[in-house]
Amino acid sequence: GAGVSQTPSNKVTEKGKYVELRCDPISGHTALYWYRQSLGQGPEFLIYFQGTGAADDSGLPNDRFFAVRPEGSVSTLKIQRTERGDSAVYLCASSSAGELFFGEGSRLTVL
Amino acid sequence: AQSVAQPEDQVNVAEGNPLTVKCTYSVSGNPYLFWYVQYPNRGLQFLLKYITGDNLVKGSYGFEAEFNKSQTSFHLKKPSALVSDSALYFCAVRRGGGFKTIFGAGTRLFVKA
Numbered sequence: 051g052a053g054v055s056q057t058p059s060n061k062v063t064e065k066g067k068y069v070e071l072r073c074d075p076i077s078g079h080t081a082l083y084w085y086r087q088s089l090g091q092g093p094e095f096l097i098y099f100q101g102t103g104a105a106d107d108s109g110l111p112n113d114r115f116f117a118v119r120p121e122g123s124v125s126t127l128k129i130q131r132t133e134r135g136d137s138a139v140y141l142c143a144s145s146s147a148g149e150l151f152f153g154e155g156s157r158l159t160v161l
Numbered sequence: 162a163q164s165v166a167q168p169e170d171q172v173n174v175a176e177g178n179p180l181t182v183k184c185t186y187s188v189s190g191n192p193y194l195f196w197y198v199q200y201p202n203r204g205l206q207f208l209l210k211y212i213t214g215d216n217l218v219k220g221s222y223g224f225e226a227e228f229n230k231s232q233t234s235f236h237l238k239k240p241s242a243l244v245s246d247s248a249l250y251f252c253a254v255r256r257g258g259g260f261k262t263i264f265g266a267g268t269r270l271f272v273k274a
Contacts, residue, residue, distance in 0.1 A: 054204075081260055092165075092251055092264040093205070106261050141204065148212065149195055150262060152204040 052076075054153035056142050062159045063132055071127040071156045075144030082125050083150060084117055085141040093141055099125060132160045163188045165254050165265035173271045174242045182237040182268045184252030191257035194235040196226055199249040199267075208250075211235060212257075222246070242272045 055074040063069055075082050080101055085093035095109040102122045110116070114132075119125040129136055137160045143150035164187045174180045186192055196208040209220025216228040226237045235252060252265045 083262070085264075090267075092167075092266045095261060095263060098260055100260065108261075143205075145260075148193075149207040149210050150197075150205075151207070152197075154204045 054142055054144055054151055056140075056153035056156050058156055059154065060157045060159075062161065064161050065132060065134060067132050067160075069129045069132055069158060071129075071140050071142075071158070073125045073127070073142030073144075073153060075123065075125070075142070076146075076151055077123075079144035079146050079151070080122070081145040081147075082119060083143045083145070084125070084127050085143065087139045087141055087155070088137075096127070129158075132158075134160050136160050163254050163256060163261065163263040165252050165263055167250075167252055167265035167268045169268050170266075171269045171271065173273065176244050176272050176274050177241050180237075180239050180242045180246070180270065180272070182250050182252075182270060184235045184237065184265060185233050186235060186252070186254040187233065188254050188256050192233075192235075193255040193257055194226070194228060195253040195255075195262070196220065196224070196235075196237050197251045197253060197264075199251065201248075205251065208237070242270075244272050244274050246270060247272045 057072045082099040084096040087093045097107040099119045114130045117127045139155040141155045143152045166185045194211040197205040199205045211228045219225045251267045255262045
């Protein structure tokens, strides 16, 4: 596609459930980022991939969060045992070298 | 460690007047600096960047920003504001040669007709 695609756009789940968020980056972009944005806040860095490997996962809040990018294109952010504090918009971005191109985000609500 | 400070939560300006949205940064080495804009219920859109060269960079929609190394600042400016410029603006920094990009908390710009 022409831009970064994220699915689902909205996800409502119950506390303790498992969630997967998907990101399809711009074709040819080797770098892929995940950010989390809470209401009224700036994007908080979670993890960055260069190709298939996680080059920097220092922003993942704890071991309930995990992300993969097995073929160097699509990425999945996985959240286990969701908590109400995980509620936020999860943003994905891709880049070829300079600026980031963002998707519209996946809004996660944990009840 | 990298960090970005946007000291103003909100900036109000009348249409047709110049606007400035402030940003200061901290990063080891040479900085790569960016401005992004976010409209309601939309993803972030790139406005402009400073990598190297001329300290004054021009971007989309008539925006420009000035890199000031001694003050570690990268303020966003526009000579004449439009009502349609009302949005949330984010400054971001990356260490030169690196990829981790850190964002500021954002500044909400209101342009009144």
